[in-house]
């Protein structure tokens with residue numbers, strides 16, 4: 001998702017363009033990987049000392065609800081990243097050390113629905129975790 005798309009979604013949902021929201025979204029746009037709220041706060045604090053976790057979490061929750069960010073839990077902590085471009089359905093490998101993702105074009109649901117005859121399935125989540133090649137070397 002681009003910053004322009006993110007702002008369009010926020011505007012459509014009557015959210016104002018605040019400095020905090022601008023900074024948080026810019027940070028995600030610059031980092032193509034999963035980030036923790038702590039990392040967002042460290043970045044925000046440079047220009048905005050004393051910004052509360054509450055403010056950051058509230059904005060992260062808003063962005064996630066609107067589909068601007070996607071959220072996952074890695075090593076017991078919530079992580080966020082900019083939502084992928086709308087397009088072809090895919091899944092992610094997520095590196096638990098650096099937070100980078102690799103997209104996987106195949107979907108396991110074709111195999112799984114065999115086991116669900118007569119069930120209605122609205123959606124699914126599928127993520128693969130461990131270390132990326134870079135982190136295995138490091």
Ligand SMILES: [Zn+2]
Pocket residue numbers: 084090091092103
């Ligand atoms: Zn993706």
Ligand SMILES: [Zn+2]
Pocket residue numbers: 095096097098099100131132133134135
């Ligand atoms: Zn990695």
Ligand SMILES: [Zn+2]
Pocket residue numbers: 089090091106107108109124126
């Ligand atoms: Zn799928």
